[in-house]
Amino acid sequence: MKKQCQAYAPEVLSRFADNELDDVLxxxxxxxxxxxxxxxxxxxxxxxxxxxxxxxxxxxxxxxDTGGLGTAVIExxxxxxxxxxxxVFDYFSLKLYLKVASVAAVMVLGLAYFQDTPLNMNxxxxxxxxxxxxxxxxxxxxxxxxxxxxxxxxHTVIWFSET
Amino acid sequence: MFKxxxxxNRYQISLWAVxxxxxxxxxxxxxxxxxxVNTHVRxxxxxxxxxxxxxxxxxxxxxLESVFRYTSYRLIQSKGMMLGYNEKGxxxxxxxxxxxxxxxSIDGQRIQYRITxxxxxxxxxxxxxxxxxxxxITIGGPQFxxxxxxxxxxxxxx
Numbered sequence: 001m002k003k004q005c006q007a008y009a010p011e012v013l014s015r016f017a018d019n020e021l022d023d024v025l026x027x028x029x030x031x032x033x034x035x036x037x038x039x040x041x042x043x044x045x046x047x048x049x050x051x052x053x054x055x056x057x058x059x060x061x062x063x064x065d066t067g068g069l070g071t072a073v074i075e076x077x078x079x080x081x082x083x084x085x086x087x088v089f090d091y092f093s094l095k096l097y098l099k100v101a102s103v104a105a106v107m108v109l110g111l112a113y114f115q116d117t118p119l120n121m122n123x124x125x126x127x128x129x130x131x132x133x134x135x136x137x138x139x140x141x142x143x144x145x146x147x148x149x150x151x152x153x154x155h156t157v158i159w160f161s162e163t
Numbered sequence: 164m165f166k167x168x169x170x171x172n173r174y175q176i177s178l179w180a181v182x183x184x185x186x187x188x189x190x191x192x193x194x195x196x197x198x199x200v201n202t203h204v205r206x207x208x209x210x211x212x213x214x215x216x217x218x219x220x221x222x223x224x225x226x227l228e229s230v231f232r233y234t235s236y237r238l239i240q241s242k243g244m245m246l247g248y249n250e251k252g253x254x255x256x257x258x259x260x261x262x263x264x265x266x267x268s269i270d271g272q273r274i275q276y277r278i279t280x281x282x283x284x285x286x287x288x289x290x291x292x293x294x295x296x297x298x299x300i301t302i303g304g305p306q307f308x309x310x311x312x313x314x315x316x317x318x319x320x321x
Contacts, residue, residue: 103182110186134300135273135293142287148230155226160288160304 005038013039017046132156199245200266200274201319204254206240209233209303210310223315227301233310254314257307259283262314272296274318280305294318 008016008029015021016029033040132149134156139145141160149156207220210233216224217238224236244252246266254262261281268275273293280288280302292300299317306312 099178106182106186131295133295133298137275137291137293139290140288150226150229152229153226155223155298156292156300157230158290158300158302160302162282162287162305 005036007032007036008039010042013042014046017043018050130154199247199320201243202246202252202264202266202276203241203243203299203317203319204252204262204264205238205315205317206254206256206262207313207315208235208237208239208307208310209313210235210237210308223299223301227313235310236313256280256305256312256314258305260287260305260312264316266318267291269320274320276316276318278302278316280314296320 012021012025012029016026019026021029029039033043132154136147136156136158139147139158139160143161143163145161146159147156148159205219205223207223207227209227209231212235215235215237217236219238219241220227220236227233227236239257240254242252242254244264246252246264248266248268251263251265254264256262259282263279263281265277266274267277270293273295276292276294278288278290278292279286282305288302288304290302294300294316297317297319299315301313301315303311303313
């Protein structure tokens, strides 16, 4: 078996193949490789590995569409545009139970509007709190009549003398 | 452009028809409920003496005590009626008296009532009032058993 040349360490030869050495050492190794086939083959091997790696990386980068990436990100982040017409017809795409629930909600609200619920009673009582309970438009009695209202809830009272 | 959204089949049209019919039914029920007036008359005997307020007058007692000097309020009669417009509701009163109440129209959120009180064959009192919906008016004056009679009349339309 032929003995391997020990003139330069493999790391130094690898840096030589990658052009990473200073000029002095670079020239020394270049002069050495002119007469040493073993070192030249080692350097050629390093260079082939480097070229293969460079080609592989370059091919991956060339197929990566950075313009498409920007468009894709904008589409994901930006809110979807939808007109009123689309929203109306989107209702038809809802599931059945959602449709039934929405119909039930409309009916409950409709009934609450006409029925006596604590909510609408309180709102009405609040807005009409300062009005008299009754407005007397005419009165006819055989003798004296008094009309007054209570201070707290404006309850209207008519008092008449029967005789 | 709009073609995907106009994919409305017969099932969806039927569903919308049911929704519209239900909504109209609810609206119609509300209108019909307003054709009659729920009228309630309470006849109260107010007098002086031992303090007493009947349970049926809890909502009214504080109001009466704020304007009258009576200490006893007894509910001697209570009558509820569903009256159509211009329909007369009659309530018999002590001492051969009669109270006649009749809703005549609606004015905004108020019910117009015509109220008369008769003693024997004579009309002794008559008034027309615009009563706030779900509210009441009290009319008093006739003497009865060492006290006086009060008539509390409430009206409600839906």
